[in-house]
Amino acid sequence: MPEAHYPNLKFVPREGGYARGQEGFELILKAALSVLVDQGYRALTLRGIAKDCGLKAGNISYYFKSKDDLVRALLEAVAGSYEASIEEAVKRGGDDPERKLTNLIAFILDDITTRQTTHIFPELWALSNHDPIVKERLEELYGREHVHFDRLVRDVNPDLPADERGVVTAFIIAALEGTTVFAGYGKSWRASMPQMQTIAAQCFVAYVKAMKPGDSKALATGAVAAQAPSPG
Amino acid sequence: MPEAHYPNLKFVPREGGYARGQEGFELILKAALSVLVDQGYRALTLRGIAKDCGLKAGNISYYFKSKDDLVRALLEAVAGSYEASIEEAVKRGGDDPERKLTNLIAFILDDITTRQTTHIFPELWALSNHDPIVKERLEELYGREHVHFDRLVRDVNPDLPADERGVVTAFIIAALEGTTVFAGYGKSWRASMPQMQTIAAQCFVAYVKAMKPGDSKALATGAVAAQAPSPG
Amino acid sequence: MPEAHYPNLKFVPREGGYARGQEGFELILKAALSVLVDQGYRALTLRGIAKDCGLKAGNISYYFKSKDDLVRALLEAVAGSYEASIEEAVKRGGDDPERKLTNLIAFILDDITTRQTTHIFPELWALSNHDPIVKERLEELYGREHVHFDRLVRDVNPDLPADERGVVTAFIIAALEGTTVFAGYGKSWRASMPQMQTIAAQCFVAYVKAMKPGDSKALATGAVAAQAPSPG
Amino acid sequence: MPEAHYPNLKFVPREGGYARGQEGFELILKAALSVLVDQGYRALTLRGIAKDCGLKAGNISYYFKSKDDLVRALLEAVAGSYEASIEEAVKRGGDDPERKLTNLIAFILDDITTRQTTHIFPELWALSNHDPIVKERLEELYGREHVHFDRLVRDVNPDLPADERGVVTAFIIAALEGTTVFAGYGKSWRASMPQMQTIAAQCFVAYVKAMKPGDSKALATGAVAAQAPSPG
DNA sequence: AATGAATGAGCGTTCATTCAT
DNA sequence: TATGAATGAACGCTCATTCAT
Numbered sequence: 001m002p003e004a005h006y007p008n009l010k011f012v013p014r015e016g017g018y019a020r021g022q023e024g025f026e027l028i029l030k031a032a033l034s035v036l037v038d039q040g041y042r043a044l045t046l047r048g049i050a051k052d053c054g055l056k057a058g059n060i061s062y063y064f065k066s067k068d069d070l071v072r073a074l075l076e077a078v079a080g081s082y083e084a085s086i087e088e089a090v091k092r093g094g095d096d097p098e099r100k101l102t103n104l105i106a107f108i109l110d111d112i113t114t115r116q117t118t119h120i121f122p123e124l125w126a127l128s129n130h131d132p133i134v135k136e137r138l139e140e141l142y143g144r145e146h147v148h149f150d151r152l153v154r155d156v157n158p159d160l161p162a163d164e165r166g167v168v169t170a171f172i173i174a175a176l177e178g179t180t181v182f183a184g185y186g187k188s189w190r191a192s193m194p195q196m197q198t199i200a201a202q203c204f205v206a207y208v209k210a211m212k213p214g215d216s217k218a219l220a221t222g223a224v225a226a227q228a229p230s231p232g
Numbered sequence: 233m234p235e236a237h238y239p240n241l242k243f244v245p246r247e248g249g250y251a252r253g254q255e256g257f258e259l260i261l262k263a264a265l266s267v268l269v270d271q272g273y274r275a276l277t278l279r280g281i282a283k284d285c286g287l288k289a290g291n292i293s294y295y296f297k298s299k300d301d302l303v304r305a306l307l308e309a310v311a312g313s314y315e316a317s318i319e320e321a322v323k324r325g326g327d328d329p330e331r332k333l334t335n336l337i338a339f340i341l342d343d344i345t346t347r348q349t350t351h352i353f354p355e356l357w358a359l360s361n362h363d364p365i366v367k368e369r370l371e372e373l374y375g376r377e378h379v380h381f382d383r384l385v386r387d388v389n390p391d392l393p394a395d396e397r398g399v400v401t402a403f404i405i406a407a408l409e410g411t412t413v414f415a416g417y418g419k420s421w422r423a424s425m426p427q428m429q430t431i432a433a434q435c436f437v438a439y440v441k442a443m444k445p446g447d448s449k450a451l452a453t454g455a456v457a458a459q460a461p462s463p464g
Numbered sequence: 465m466p467e468a469h470y471p472n473l474k475f476v477p478r479e480g481g482y483a484r485g486q487e488g489f490e491l492i493l494k495a496a497l498s499v500l501v502d503q504g505y506r507a508l509t510l511r512g513i514a515k516d517c518g519l520k521a522g523n524i525s526y527y528f529k530s531k532d533d534l535v536r537a538l539l540e541a542v543a544g545s546y547e548a549s550i551e552e553a554v555k556r557g558g559d560d561p562e563r564k565l566t567n568l569i570a571f572i573l574d575d576i577t578t579r580q581t582t583h584i585f586p587e588l589w590a591l592s593n594h595d596p597i598v599k600e601r602l603e604e605l606y607g608r609e610h611v612h613f614d615r616l617v618r619d620v621n622p623d624l625p626a627d628e629r630g631v632v633t634a635f636i637i638a639a640l641e642g643t644t645v646f647a648g649y650g651k652s653w654r655a656s657m658p659q660m661q662t663i664a665a666q667c668f669v670a671y672v673k674a675m676k677p678g679d680s681k682a683l684a685t686g687a688v689a690a691q692a693p694s695p696g
Numbered sequence: 697m698p699e700a701h702y703p704n705l706k707f708v709p710r711e712g713g714y715a716r717g718q719e720g721f722e723l724i725l726k727a728a729l730s731v732l733v734d735q736g737y738r739a740l741t742l743r744g745i746a747k748d749c750g751l752k753a754g755n756i757s758y759y760f761k762s763k764d765d766l767v768r769a770l771l772e773a774v775a776g777s778y779e780a781s782i783e784e785a786v787k788r789g790g791d792d793p794e795r796k797l798t799n800l801i802a803f804i805l806d807d808i809t810t811r812q813t814t815h816i817f818p819e820l821w822a823l824s825n826h827d828p829i830v831k832e833r834l835e836e837l838y839g840r841e842h843v844h845f846d847r848l849v850r851d852v853n854p855d856l857p858a859d860e861r862g863v864v865t866a867f868i869i870a871a872l873e874g875t876t877v878f879a880g881y882g883k884s885w886r887a888s889m890p891q892m893q894t895i896a897a898q899c900f901v902a903y904v905k906a907m908k909p910g911d912s913k914a915l916a917t918g919a920v921a922a923q924a925p926s927p928g
Numbered sequence: 929a930a931t932g933a934a935t936g937a938g939c940g941t942t943c944a945t946t947c948a949t
Numbered sequence: 950t951a952t953g954a955a956t957g958a959a960c961g962c963t964c965a966t967t968c969a970t
Contacts (some may be wrong), residue, residue, distance in 0.1 A: 024929075040362035042274075046965060058967080059930050067965060119361050125354035125413045130272040139420055167424045170414055171431050174421075175403075178410005181357045182402055188371055189406075192399045195448040199403050202447065203439040207431075215434065216427040256954075278940060291955050293941060488950080504826040506738075510944060522946080523951050531944060583825050589818035589877045594736040603884055631888045634878055635871075635895050638885075642874005645821045646866055652835055653870075656863045659912040663867050663903075666911065671899040679898065680891040720933075742961060755934050757962060 025063050027053045032074050037119045041127070044071070075134060078120055079141045085111065090148050097155035101208070102201040104152060108176045109183075109197045118184030121177070145173055156208050164216045172204050257295050259285045264306050269351045273359065276303070307366060310352055311373045317343065322380050329387035333440070334433040336384060340408045341415075341429045350416030353409070377405055388440050396448045404436050489527050491517045496538050501583045505591070508535070539598060542584055543605045549575065554612050561619035565672070566665040568616060572640045573647075573661045582648030585641070609637055620672050628680045636668050721759050723749045728770050733815045737823065740767070771830060774816055775837045781807065786844050793851035797904070798897040800848060804872045805879075805893045814880030817873070841869055852904050860912045868900050 031053035036044050046067060050057040064070035089107040094100040111117050128135040150169045154160070160168075183189040183196055263285035268276050278299060282289045296302035321339040326332040343349050360367040382401045386392070392400075415421035415428055495517035500508050510531060514521040528534035553571040558564040575581050592599040614633045618624070624632075647653035647660055727749035732740050742763060746753045760766035785803040790796040807813050824831040846865045850856070856864075879885035879892055 041358065042362075045963080047963085055929095056931055057965080058932075061966060062929070065966095122354060122357035122361065126272065126358040129351045129354065129418075130275075142414065142420075164427070167421070167427045168431050170421045170424065171407075171411065171428050171435075174411040174414040174428075175407030176410075177413065178408075179403065179406040181409065182374065182406040186361075188374075189399070189402045192402065195396070195399045196403045196406075199400050199439075199448045203403075203435060206442075207435040207438065210438075216431045277938080279938080287954095288956055289940080290942080290957075294954070297941095299940060505822065506826075509942080511942085520952055521944080522953075525945060526950070586818060586821035586825065590736065590822040592877075593815045593818065593882075594739075606878065606884075628891070631885070631891045632895050634885045634888065635875065635892045635899075638875040638878040638892075639867075639871030640874075641877065642872070643867065643870040645873065646838065646870040650825075652838075653863070653866045656866065659860070659863045660867045660870075663864050663912045667867075667899060667903040670906075671895075671902065674902075680895045741959080743959080751933095752935055753960095754936075754962080754964085758933070761962095763961060 024055070024059075028055070028060055028063055028070070029074055029077055032070060033078070033116070033120075036074070036123065037116050040119070041123045046070075072133060075124070075137050078124075079137050082111075082117075083141055083144050086145055086148060097152060098205055098209075101149075101152040101156055101205055104149065105172075105176060105201050105204065106197045108173075109179060109193060109200060112177070112180040112184050113190060113193055115185040118180055118186065121180055142173065142177075146170060149173055153208050156205065157211055159213065160208075160211055161213050164211070164213065167216055168208065168211065172208075175204075176200065256287075256291075260287070260292055260295055260302070261306055261309055264302060265310070265348070265352075268306070268355065269348050272351075273355045278302075304365060307356070307369055310356075311369050314343075314349075315373055315376050318377055318380060329384060330437055330441075333381075333384040333388055333437055336381065337404075337408060337433050337436065338429045340405075341411060341425060341432060344409070344412040344416050345422060345425055347417040350412055350418065353412055374405065374409075378402060381405055385440050388437065389443055391445065392440075392443055393445050396443070396445065399448055400440065400443065407436075408432065488519070488523075492519070492524055492527055492534070493538055493541055496534060497542070497580070497584075500538070500587065501580050504583070505587045510534075536597060539588070539601050542588075543601050546575075546581075547605055547608050550609055550612060561616060562669055562673075565613075565616040565620055565669055568613065569636075569640060569665050569668065570661045572637075573643060573657060573664060576641070576644040576648050577654060577657055579649040582644055582650065585644055606637065606641075610634060613637055617672050620669065621675055623677065624672075624675055625677050628675070628677060631680055632672065632675065636672075639668075640664065720751075720755075724751070724756055724759055724766070725770055725773055728766060729774070729812070729816075732770070732819065733812050736815070737819045742766075768829060771820070771833055774820075775833050778807075778813075779837055779840050782841055782844060793848060794901055794905075797845075797848040797852055797901055800845065801868075801872060801897050801900065802893045804869075805875060805889060805896060808873070808876040808880050809886060809889055811881040814876055814882065817876055838869065838873075842866060845869055849904050852901065853907055855909065856904075856907055857909050860907070860909065863912055864904065864907065871900075872896065 028049060032044065032049045035048050035052055039048070046057045046060050049070075050060055060070065064073065086104075086107075089104060090100075092103070094103045112121075124134055124138055128138045146166070146169055149172060150165060153165050153169050153172075157165075179193075179196060179200075181187065183193045189196070260281060264276060264281045267280050267284050271280070278292050279289045281302075282292055292302065296305065318336075318339075321336060322332075324335070326335045344353075356366055356370055360370045378398070378401055381404060382397060385397050385401050385404075389397075411425075411428065411432075413419065415425045421428070492513060496508065496513045499512050499516055503512070510521045510524050513534075514524055524534065528537065550568075550571075553568060554564075556567070558567045576585075588598055588602055592602045610630070610633055613636060614629060617629050617633050617636075621629075643657075643660060643664075645651065647657045653660070724745060728740060728745045731744050731748050735744070742756050743753045745766075746756055756766065760769065782800075782803075785800060786796075788799070790799045808817075820830055820834055824834045842862070842865055845868060846861060849861050849865050849868075850858075853861075875889075875892060875896075877883065879889045885892070
């Protein structure tokens with residue numbers, strides 16, 4: 001259970017590596033993460049980070065040449081870590097496609113109840129609307145998540161054309177991630193997350209299994225037929 | 233199509249009405265909304281807002297005695313407007329329960345493709361994690377949305393116990409709202425939103441119809457059975 | 465007892481009189497006085513005054529073309545009122561010179577226990593160091609007070625040369641006014657003011673009576689002889 | 697002659713010492729003192745202080761976490777320095793009680809002719825009416841001054857009961873300090889200060905010597921008898 | 929590697945003042 | 950007369966950043 005996978009943050013040096021010691025580097029990023037989680041993006045100031053890790057503000061500029069740099073590194077660490085945890089969950093897998101999909105759904109929904117995930121991702125979503133770098137990294141992250149889900153969806157329903165599969169997969173991911181806001185850490189429906197896991201798994205697995213090619217053909221808004229996948 | 237329902241923002245005076253002119257009041261709130269949508273919360277400064285509406289920074293303090301006040305009024309306007317648009321969509325309704333539910337799903341998914349909705353709500357989600365006022369208002373907003381959805385879900389499947397219905401309803405809302413991040417304005421899956429509307433409607437309506445009492449009983453994580461709702 | 469002689473403030477129009485209604489004029493000055501007494505000079509803002517008298521800030525600029533003007537008018541009102549109350553006290557007089565002097569001393573010491581006097585005069589003293597207008601008006605005020613005291617001192621000891629008399633008179637006034645800070649309204653020695661009145665009267669009357677010409681001849685500092693006025 | 701004892705200001709670090717460099721700390725306080733003396737409390741702004749010591753406004757916040765803090769430190773420096781100079785004057789003493797008292801009176805009257813003292817103390821008196829911290833510090837300062845004077849008064853007239861002695865001492869201090877406003881730096885009677893020193897010494901020493909227990913018994917106002925201390 | 933010190937820009941806010949109505 | 954609205958300047962303060970040590 002990913003109770004706290006951020007402690008496992010892997011801080012990958014970019015572009016030839018950071019010039020100086022790795023320890024201070026990680027120290028700062030962990031402090032930044034902590035501030036972001038505890039106090040939000042507005043409070044993510046160099047002084048705040050410095051205080052959290054016992055350094056002085058000036059010294060942070062020694063490790064990161066600008067705050068933007070630091071934020072980017074933090075973004076990378078967070079995204080990379082999230083990717084890694086999904087990867088791991090996928091590997092733990094299960095015995096058959098449906099079970100694998102179910103388990104991955106459950107894993108995602110578990111993860112978003114984490115304080116870190118609940119607090120960080122909405123910040124990233126907000127940032128991504130005005131910061132192309134965040135936007136791109138987030139798209140990459142969700143792209144990789146999409147690959148994993150898409151593979152499982154294909155295994156569950158091999159007859160589904162790739163494009164239709166892609167969309168339904170995207171919707172499933174959107175649904176799961178979106179649950180953060182409603183049943184994440186400290187949210188109103190947090191206590192119902194176990195039931196939601198059951199519901200999500202049942203709902204999406206059943207739907208994927210029952211889908212037939214052409215089912216997701218778009219209908220004009222207002223004329224969307226409320227119908228189950230076309231009976232075969 | 234709610235291409236731009238924020239221009240229709242109703243600025244409801246609080247506390248017996250604002251003492252000062254309603255015009256400047258709305259002018260400022262519209263400017264603030266515009267800044268928030270265009271540049272994000274970080275750029276929501278008094279000077280930024282002032283520039284956007286052709287005033288000077290000091291003058292905004294004449295209308296709102298603090299920035300907090302302004303932000304709260306903006307929050308109220310945004311939330312109230314969203315509530316109103318949902319209300320309206322519910323009224324437009326449809327001929328039968330399934331159709332009503334389908335239409336409401338479609339409406340929500342339409343609305344989140346709006347630039348305003350796509351840009352504002354993630355900001356609110358992020359803020360809500362550290363600002364109790366935002367959190368509370370958001371919970372109220374989604375609480376009202378929940379009431380509407382819950383009623384339709386009940387009409388579609390009257391046999392479902394209220395508590396189970398509440399959870400599945402919450403999950404549906406979470407799924408729809410969460411789609412903002414993936415298929416909202418400017419997002420990767422934006423172009424697939426029509427298909428997603430179809431998918432969401434099919435998936436959730438079918439699931440709700442098929443649900444039997446006890447289906448959403450929580451299963452131990454890792455042992456979630458990938459099963460369709462128990463066949464009746 | 466001058467418990468509240470500021471309500472008797474006479475607002476004398478200057479230089480041809482103020483163009484408009486006397487009522488609003490006085491209203492504003494009274495409010496300004498009230499703010500000054502209650503909250504100090506720092507809080508003496510147009511908005512503060514306006515709030516206190518139920519007007520709007522802009523309207524004050526209609527009566528006083530600048531805040532400086534208002535402050536000057538307030539200064540005039542306060543100083544004039546203080547002068548008037550001294551005048552009155554002098555008139556109430558007494559039956560013989562010593563008694564007159566004693567009574568005037570007692571009056572001054574009574575007056576400075578007033579909340580208004582205790583709060584306003586230190587503000588004026590402070591202002592006078594950097595504002596020539598305040599300085600000049602204060603000098604005029606104390607000049608007039610000096611005239612009254614000087615006359616009584618002369619009556620008590622007619623043999624004293626005018627210049628020596630002037631200095632001892634000035635010292636008496638300084639001593640009395642200075643008591644504001646130590647035994648004025650809310651001050652540590654406030655409760656001992658009755659005894660101080662006795663002490664001041666005894667001390668100064670006795671000294672004045674005993675003075676001989678040349679007594680106050682300055683001695684080099686550090687060599688000041690501690691001696692009573694030269695015994696005749 | 698204490699022409700300028702403020703340059704000797706000892707800036708005592710509070711709370712275990714200031715974390716930052718002592719030099720800049722003192723630089724700022726000296727600049728603040730200079731601004732206060734030269735331009736008054738109204739002009740005591742961070743920007744003004746900064747300009748005076750060649751720093752930028754923001755940097756002052758590095759040394760003092762708030763302006764209040766700075767003002768408090770300045771208050772402490774000023775008060776402490778005044779206390780120290782009195783202490784020193786007391787030590788320089790004299791050969792007998794009367795001479796000691798005379799010398800202390802002369803010292804105080806000398807000190808208040810200093811530009812700094814003349815300009816600063818009225819500001820403090822004014823502030824003390826609305827700022828409890830200033831009020832308290834000032835009371836402490838004058839309390840210490842009172843101790844010194846009270847001891848000398850006791851030596852001059854050992855028969856005087858402590859309570860009566862306390863009041864007459866307080867009055868003497870009030871008289872001396874109050875002279876600031878009339879014969880301080882730049883004041884009308886400044887040139888007569890030497891004579892005032894003689895007068896004050898003669899007047900108060902003679903009075904104290906002649907006092908008998910019960911002399912300062914309060915009389916009903918308006919009935920204060922103008923009488924010398926009861927003849928023994 | 930780390931700090932203390934400094935800076936310039938910008939923040940929210942308050943203020944005296946102006947002006948059309 | 951009186952108000953609402955607006956302005957420009959200044960306020961205390963925070964911030965990211967720089968740089969000598």
